[in-house]
Amino acid sequence: MHPLPRLPVLLAATLAVACGALTGCASSTAGNVYSRSDARQAQVVKYGTVEAIQPVKIEGTQSYIGAATGAVLGGIAGSTVGGGAGQKAAVVAGAVGGGVAGKAAEGALTKADGLEITVRLENGNVMAIVQEQSEQQFQVGQRVRVIQHDGTYRVSP
Structure with missing residues (x-):
């Protein structure tokens, strides 16, 4: 054949x-998605207030x-x-x-749609964190958690 x-x-x-x-x-890269290696790892949590939200494109x-x-x-x-x-x-x-x-x-x-979320932490420092857009909703003035682990940051309501 x-x-x-x-x-x-x-x-x-x-x-x-x-x-x-x-x-x-x-x-x-959404704020509410974790990799398997992130499970059971200690993470630093800081609290702050959203100052600005900017839509972005993630390559x-x-x-x-x-x-x-x-x-x-x-x-x-x-x-x-x-x-x-x-x-x-x-x-x-x-x-x-x-x-x-x-x-x-x-x-x-x-490629994905994302958000650049600017947060003023309780200690006065300001951070801008980019993460993939998800079902989580953020608003200016909202109190949020900034979660950090091994140089990776995420914003969570």
Whole structure:
């Protein structure tokens, strides 16, 4: 049997795995989401009042996963073109183009809306903390907790 008829099935399966990898590796930076390693860790809590709230955009990740996935998919797609030296060139072009497109797709899939929350702490210090927007609502004048652990800060109602 010629391997070409099974190629669309392989391409679809690879694409499904790639999409899962790109979205599954994204971690939230919302104030109410903790990583597994944060569990059971002591955290410093300070209290303060929200002075300002500014909507911001949080850039998407730029890891090797998007580029590598795109390169694999592009190479597979390129292998369906022509034969001989032309096919080899198509594989290389597909891999390069797929890598560039995969990196861009990863960035687009993992970007998020966020908030820059300015808090005046009880000791008079002022902090601005950026975190991913979530169902938590904040208002100017609201009393909040600023939680710190290993250089990471979050604001919580």
